[in-house]
Amino acid sequence: MFKRKMIAWMAMIGLFYSCQPSVDTTSNQVSSPDGTLVLTVALSETGNASYSVTKDGTAVLETSQLGVRRQDGEFTAGLKLTATSESKSIKDSYTLKVGKRRDNQYLANQKVFTFANAQDQIMEVIFQLSDDGVAFRYHFLGEAGEQKFITDELTTFNLPNDARAWLQPCADAKTGWAQCNPSYEENYLMDISVNQASPTKAGWVYPALFKTGDNWVIISEAGLDKNYCATRLEPKSPEGEYKVGFPQDAEQIFDGELYPESTLPWYSPWRVLAIGSLKTVTESTLGTDVATPAIAGDFSWVEPGRASWSWVLLKDDMTNYPVSKQFIDYASDMGWEYCLIDALWDTQIGYEKIQELVDYAATKDVGLLLWYNSAGNWNETFQTPKDMMLTPESRMAEFKRIKEMGVKGVKIDFFGGDGQSVIEYYHEILTDAAEAGIMVNFHGCTLPRGWQRTYPNLVSMESIKGMEFITFDQKDADVAVPHCAMLPFTRNVFDPMDFTPVAFSEIPNIKRLSSNGFELALSVLFVSGVQHYAETAEGMQAVPEFVREAMRAVPVKWDETVFVDGFPGKQVVMARRSGKNWFIAGINGETEEKALTLDLSFVKGLQGTMINDGMTNRDLVQDQITVAEDGQLPIILKPNGGFLIQLSE
Template sequence: MLRNSIFLALIGLMMGVACSPTEKEQDLSVSSPDASLTVEVAIDEAGQASYSVKKNDQIVLEPSQLGVKREDVDLSTALQLTGVSEVEMVHDNYELKHGKQRKIHYMANKKVYSFENASGDKMEVIFQLSDDGVAFRYYFPGESEDVKFINEERTTFNLPDDAKAWLQPCAEAKSGWSQTNPSYEENYLMDISVSQSSPTAAGWVYPALFNVGDNWVLVSESGLEANYCATRLEQNSPNGEYKVGFPQEKEVIFDGELNPQSQLPWYSPWRVLAIGSLKTITESTLGTDLAAPAIEGDFSWVEPGRAAWSWVILKDDSTIVPVQKRFINYASDMGWEYCLIDALWEKQIGYDSIKMLADYASERNVRLLLWYNSAGDWNSTPLTPKDMMLTSDARLKEFKRISEMGIAGVKIDFFGGDGQSVIEYYHDILKDAAEAGIAVNFHGCTLPRGWQRTYPNLMSMESIKGMEFITFDQRNADVAVSHCAMLPFTRNVFDPMDFTPVSLSEIPNIERRSTNAFELATSVLFVSGIQHYAETANGMKNHPGYVREVMRAVPVKWDESVFVDGYPGKLAVMARRSGDKWFVSGINGEDKAKDLILDLSFLKGLSGTVITDGEEKRSWKQEEVSIPETGEYPISLKPNGGFLIQL
């Protein structure tokens, strides 16, 4: 009996040992609420942690590295997994002042993986999986009086070899006009191999779009606080493995910080991957879901809107009182909320006349926005006013002065890159502007990364090769159509984008490739808290009354957005709702005609009008439209053309 008991015990022990790897494997995985997405975390014999991602059992990311190298300790190898938390359900409800969706509910499964090296230094990796994607970030627990430095982040995104990429190169630091790069203002490389290197040593900027079999992946980051630099993807991606990279050495302001540094405890930004169909990608709100909630304060004064703007077509000579009065009248006539007065206003107009213009605008229900140079020693830009944003005291003094004059907001230009000191500068400006009741728009700048949630007074950021570049060079105009058809799938997915769209008339010395209806469609397709329109007052008068009426009617605050059809760089069709009004817009990113049958079943029974391109060049056509019960709506697009439906 004793021998039998020992034998059975040994069998049981052996079975237990045999079962443990499976149990451990299950402990290391986490799935999305709908179970369509799964992350597997692993650690190899060398103590290197990794993760992989599947969507409906199809590989999206092959084993990809985790970990960081700090100056004081290496937390990328020789690690032990010391704990795995239970799955915790995360719920978050919030409302945005502007964007593609107003009320948002975020739901995700959270799991925390705890690692430790031989010296007892700790690092946690926090994963959150929602139905539309994967997010993770690092946490360094404990408390320290001394500052810790991260020299390298070992995070990678390992795409299968046959995946394709749509990526924007990052410009070299201090290159370009007056050493103003990088400003996220390059054209995208489309449908390239994931092994193709960036043409610049600086790498690739976010968001980065990939196609993996039946799935699409959009890689970005969110929750970027003042104690971390902005990151990007490194130049080389051997066999499709992209590594998180830090800014170049010159991307600092004054003698400030470049790479991440902070006392403990310390969270990194979120690494964000929206995963699924193009509909999933374009409708995802992960970029703001993972951003920090709004700072404390009353933001009832923040009002999104539309703006007239003279500079983009008429340039510096337009910054004079008579022209700005004309554009204020233009904004008033169109029912737009704002008029932007650009660079050199303090020299060519002056504070006293700006106050007069602000009063003049107020009588016409228009508020003014003023341009500033971020200044400092990080570039050689000559444009003024400058040096007023450099310290909190100087900023608050200037914000108080212009606020008392009736100015609603500022546009601040020419920042110094992605180093931590520059990121801290953005945060400081936004906090001071919020305190002063000033709305903010950044140009020549980095990607917002969800800051519009944290700072509701952040209306927009450029971070794109926008309309001004089309006016500078015919080469930009030649590729603008496909470039614009990329943006709803990349740059504008999560964050407001100040492209400054809609040039309906001719641009001096430039042959515009887009049709008029293409340009009109971008007023809905592109999302920005303040939409600065490129079309001039004189130009608008030359277009049919129904075009002017729809430009009066298009809002910038959207309650809901729905992907209808499209492919990056080739076609983009989106529907957006404001209240009970729907707008459906589309652009053809190719120089060939297209016949589409749109699925508008969610709009069946609604009626309104559609504006498309006429038969002659630069002509228009308007027709009545009713969405049938089948929801199928046929439409033909001219080469480089577009349409706008108002329901």
């Protein structure tokens, strides 16, 4: 009912403007550089601010609310639009250490709308429209020394009522193993009504994917600084209207902040919406385009790479000296850059033996990564080393110690929360690690939200139900195939994801449904600054040599990414270029064989190899191929299957 009333109200506004020829009807609009996206700002009779978005004249977002409720002032109703800036072109270029594209260009049109509330307090809403989407954020002006507090954000994203959604529920705080939730580790609900409520009280996590008509929309968040909490979408979306939600009460640490608080001036994070075809939104870099630029410093020491690690298939007892040494040899044999030694290394190996492993690994051109527990008293995890990250003093002492030992990076686990105090903790760890010269990978954690641009030493974050869950429970293994076919369209669009893929051998007590071609393809489909491969040395020796050679060849640093084919949860084919080498990978998320004709016109005439599934889902075959001059390549995707193509320019 509310949506229908608002549509009627906007129609009346349009009629009013059409009867007032002296009014500039474009002053309340901003468009993308190519003119296909148009955002319109409106103010109701009661002073409620709203916006709407069209793509090629078709509604993508209907009337959606703007506003913030601050403890010292309401910016929700009774607002006056006091100023509208001229449209300004925003240009930016930047390079990423980690991501689907190394060199990035951003071009957008910006317009700032200034509102005053009943107390004449000022709130700006900054809109930026690029050809691939919309970004906007709030700005509170002033120089107040005292803290200001936000108690609610009224921002909504109002999808047409017939739109469809692909969403991951947000686990409720303090649920799950050892009370570690939320850590963005739930399975997606796919192709659901925009009226369907989340099964959890916490709502839905970003990125959230929608389809309305011919257009796709990915909603996320970027530029999250220490002065705001991470947000999500609230669990209920009446008539397709999703509201920004704040964390639950238990999502704070150190007795610190839960909701946003800061002095003035104060910028909120960016609300990010990639909009367009599935190709447009999947290739979009909008989540890093508006992220905070890199902190000052020389980060030439940050080197993305591939890693072996024992824990995901062998678990806790195998975190010991002889097994770790074997996995260093394994990484060396595969030409991988790193070996991760996971939880309990401090008690089951010890610092003295870790030093021996670091020195041994150096002779093999392999760098060591070490696991840490982030947790204080906010969950019930027991794994050590624990508590070393909690204070700046203990954190820097540990970082300096392992840096002097020759350790290259850390994996820090078990955060479980999105309150502002937790977000501050992430920033402080990343800042200290950067100063110490340590790469960072977070697990059991929130979404990166573009932090890999701000902190070039952040090589990856988990924030996904990854390979470990497939090893834990058959019910997760049963849905892993469509789950993997979702991730290039959602979680991995803007940010690195440490899924820890690729297991060719059988998993103890689990029936793996994915084929070995499927597993091989994940090495390319999933983007992570350090790609931790699940397979063991024994499992790798059991596959053909051409598969091992492919696993040696697949890089993690990408110059270019092209979406080729796919549909969320059903199938995906992506092409990535590193230097003059192209890697094209595809997976089938369903149980029926599919015949596809791929448009590879961007690599027409190139020659190379294709590894595909053989007679069984554990067999792999390799063929020589040449992409025809028309760029068309027919291919068969086996049920739950996959392939990898390698081409050279």
